[in-house]
Amino acid sequence: xxEASARSNPDGAFKRIVFATDFLESSRLALDYAVAFAxxxxxxxxxxxxxxxxxxxxxxxxxxxxxxxSREHASARLEAFAAGVRRLGIDTVIELRVGEPCxxxxxxxxxxxxxxxxxxxxxxxxxxxxxxxxxxxxxxxxSAPCPTLTVGRHVMAGVDLQLKLSSILFIADxxxxxxxxAHYADSLGHSLGIPVEPILVLPDYVxxxxxxxxxxxxxxxxxxxxxxxxxxxxxxxxxxxxNKTASADDIIARAIGCADVxxxxxxxxxxxxxxxxxxxxxxxxxxxxxxxxxxxxxx
Numbered sequence: 047x048x049e050a051s052a053r054s055n056p057d058g059a060f061k062r063i064v065f066a067t068d069f070l071e072s073s074r075l076a077l078d079y080a081v082a083f084a085x086x087x088x089x090x091x092x093x094x095x096x097x098x099x100x101x102x103x104x105x106x107x108x109x110x111x112x113x114x115x116s117r118e119h120a121s122a123r124l125e126a127f128a129a130g131v132r133r134l135g136i137d138t139v140i141e142l143r144v145g146e147p148c149x150x151x152x153x154x155x156x157x158x159x160x161x162x163x164x165x166x167x168x169x170x171x172x173x174x175x176x177x178x179x180x181x182x183x184x185x186x187x188x189s190a191p192c193p194t195l196t197v198g199r200h201v202m203a204g205v206d207l208q209l210k211l212s213s214i215l216f217i218a219d220x221x222x223x224x225x226x227x228a229h230y231a232d233s234l235g236h237s238l239g240i241p242v243e244p245i246l247v248l249p250d251y252v253x254x255x256x257x258x259x260x261x262x263x264x265x266x267x268x269x270x271x272x273x274x275x276x277x278x279x280x281x282x283x284x285x286x287x288x289n290k291t292a293s294a295d296d297i298i299a300r301a302i303g304c305a306d307v308x309x310x311x312x313x314x315x316x317x318x319x320x321x322x323x324x325x326x327x328x329x330x331x332x333x334x335x336x337x338x339x340x341x342x343x344x345x
Contacts, residue, residue, distance in 0.1 A: 080195075090138075091131060096154075098145065220262040245292050
C-alpha cells in the first residue's frame with residue numbers, strides 16, 4: 047500500500063472523498079464534515095459501509111442468487127444517506143463492502159484513489175491510561191493510504207455547509223518527516239483561505255534541556271527550509287518556534303475548547319506520535335477534541 051504522503055495533494059485540494067459509516071450517531075456527525083469538504087472543493091463523495099454478512103445470509107444468497115435481507119437493508123440505509131447529500135448538489139455514490147470494516151474501508155480509500163478519508167469515532171474509554179476512538183478507527187488511522195479526517199463525539203454538530211473554519215492548528219514534532227506535514231498544512235490553509243498556527247511538541251527529555259531543545263528546533267527549521275516551496279517566514283525562526291512549544295496535555299486542553307478549528311498532525315514510524323499513538327496523545331486528542339482532526343503519515 048502506498049504511503050499516505052504520496053496521496054496527499056500538494057495544493058491541499060480534495061477531489062475524491064471517501065466517507066465511512068457504521069450508521070451510528072458518531073458517523074452522522076462526521077458526514078456533516080464530509081459533505082462540507084465535498085461542497086467546498088466540488089469533490090465526489092463516496093459513502094461506504096462495510097459489514098460482515100452472517101453465514102445464514104451468505105447461504106441464502108448462494109441458493110437464491112438474490113441479495114439477502116441483510117444486504118438489502120444495508121444498501122437501503124446507504125441510499126438514504128446518499129439521497130440527502132445529493133439534494134445538496136454533491137456528486138455522491140454509495141459502496142457496500144462485505145468484510146471486516148478496517149480492511150474494507152482501507153481498500154475503498156485505495157480503490158477510489160481518495161484524497162481524504164472521513165471517519166466518525168466513538169470515544170470509548172478503557173482504563174485510566176488508555177483512550178480508544180474505536181478499534182477500527184485506530185487501525186485505519188495507522189494504515190490509511192490518504193489523509194484521514196476523524197470527527198470525535200465532542201465535536202459540535204451541525205457544521206455549516208460552507209465549511210466556516212477559522213484556522214488550522216498544525217501540531218508538529220521535530221522529526222524530519224514532520225516538515226513534509228508542515229508543507230501540507232500550509233497548502234491546506236491556503237486552499238481554505240485560513241491562517242495556520244504551528245504548535246511544536248518536544249519529547250520530555252528534550253524539552254527539559256534548553257540546549258537539546260535549541261538543537262532540535264534548529265534542525266527542524268533547517269528541514270523546513272529544505273522544503274520545495276516556501277512557508278511562512280516566521281516558521282524558519284528558531285526563536286519563534288521556541289515560543290510555540292507546548293506539552294501534549296496543553297494541546298489536548300486547548301483542543302477540548304475548540305469548535306471552528308481544524309487540527310492537523312502527522313504520524314510516522316519513528317515519530318513521537320507513533321511511540322505514543324495508543325496512550326498519551328494522538329487518540330486521546332481525537333477522542334476529546336472539540337474540533338475535527340486531520341492526520342496523515344509523514345515521509
